[in-house]
Structures are given as C-alpha cells and as structure tokens.
Amino acid sequence: MLRSIIENKNARALCRAFLSLAGDLRGMYDVPVQQTTRRSAPIGMTANQLSCGLLVINECGALLVGHSTGAAHWDLPKGLIEAGEDPMTCALREAREEFGLDFGPERLIDLGRHAYYRGKDLHLFAVGTSSAETRLELCHCISYFEHYTTGQRVPEVDDFAWADDAQLDTMLAKSMRRLLLDKALLSRARNLVRI
Template sequence: MKTISYGVLIVNEQGQLLMAHATGQKHWDIPKGGAEAGESAREAAVREVREETGIELAADSMEELGRMPYRPAKDLHLFRVFVHTRDCDIAACKCTSFFPHHASGVMTPEVDQFKWVDTADVPALAAKSMTAVLRTLPGFGTTRDT
C-alpha cells in the first residue's frame, strides 16, 4: 500500500517557490511529510510546514491541488498558498523537527536551509521525482526566459 506525504507549495509575489534543504541530502524539497493519527490532509500539510519552517499557515488559505503519483511506494497530496515576502521572512525560518543523525546519533534538524527559487531553477535543485510532479502543475516551466 502506498504512503502519502502532505505538502505545501509556498509561492511568493515573484512566483518563486519556497524550498527547504533536507539536512545531509543533495536535493532541496518543499515542506512535506506524513500525517499523524486523526489528521486530515490539510491539517497534516499545515503541521509539516510549521515543523519544517516555523511558518504558520491558515488552513483555509491553501488551495488544494490534490493527490498525485510521486514514487513507486508514495504519493503526494499537495496544497498551494500565495504569500508576500514581507509576511514570510525566510531568514526567520527554523526547523523544529529532528531526527537522530545516522553516524553520531545527535538529534539533527530535518531541514537546514531555506530559499526562494525561480520555478525554472527547481529541476537543478529538487529530486527528479519532485521535479516530475511539479512539471505537471501550471506555471512550472523547465527553462528560464531570457
């Protein structure tokens, strides 16, 4: 049976996507993760954003994009929200979700960096599976206009 990750595309007024760097990984990602017992898709997405970025989203501000294929054993259920950078200071973002580091066992934040990314630059930063999902959505191009 497939698992589901719930995530939010946070888009600023320049059309840039908020991406988070997964600690110890090569790729950047969107805030996402699994639901806890009893959570709706929307509640899980809001909690994951809060845990991974510190950003508090109003559940009713998010547009539901739906469930889509992601990896062989996992689907994504995505939402999108538009924000103004004046209201969403990524310099203040902080991950409060931790995991034990594979080598040291030290509790380590899941996410260690944040940045606004032009949609044309997403394929260079995100994993192929995430890029493939994002390319199915309107407004996500694969090349930069010059």
C-alpha cells in the same frame, strides 16, 4: 547448477557483499526504501503511504524550499500523515514543524493527491504569500532526527530559499522535479494562488 552456486561458500559471501553494497547505494538515488505492512488493501497490493505538503509561492512566483539536512536536494514542507489526521491538517503541521510557517486553512488551495513514487503519494496544497510576510530569516525547523552517520540530533531542514524554475531544476530530487516541473503542477498552482 543454481543450487551448486548457492551452496558454494564463496558465492554466498559474494552475494552478501553485493546486497550490502546495494543497500549502501540505495540512499544515493531517488528511490526510497519502503517497508511494507499488511493493510486493508486487496490481496497482492499494498496501500501507498501518503505525505502532505505545501507549495508556498511568493509575489514573484518563486517557490519556498528547504535544504534537507545531509542530502543534496531541497524540498517542500511535507511529511507523512498521522493517524486520524486529514491532509490539510497534516500539510499545515509539517509547514510549522519544518519551516516555522503558520498559515490559516482558509488560505490553502487544494491541489489534490498525486502519485509521487512507487509506494508513496503526495497530497499538496498551494498558498500565496509575499517575501515580506514569509521572510527567509524567520524560517526555522523544530523537527529533528538522528543523523545516520554521526548519531547527533539534527534538524530535518537546515536552510531555506526562494527558487524559480531554473533553480528548482537543479535543487529538487528527481521525483519532486518530475511532479512540479515536468508535470507542470507548480505552474498550475501559480495560476491559482492570489498574492
């Protein structure tokens, strides 16, 4: 019976339409698409990608976040680690590129590697700062991408804000909210930084 459905021309067209719609809807949810490549992981398993980033915390305990251009959510300065790069170097590079921040490595507190979502881990660091040292009006993004609908080159981050937990609950994407708020990583980081 399955074979006759697959051989049916209308059923194949319906399946193609469904798969196309599913592809369009993927971007609306907090489930990123992962293209897997063969690595040195055991057979049947793929190695998780690694992104590194900073939790920038001010004297009030607020977290610095940036608005992801073209998306509803706000995020940390973070990104994929490059070949030959260590997690701290990656986190500092991403903070410079996406937020215009320049902290010395001696200021960072290693929060470790955490499961983020299927296929991706996050290695995070915390840094304490003040609102005077890290002023929103001086934050800027020098990392650009081609917008998926317009094709124009736009910055990855288009706005910056200090946010408390109540604000973060509505600003962060589900995976980041789960890690920082539900699993209390942000609370732990606040206890570790010196401001």
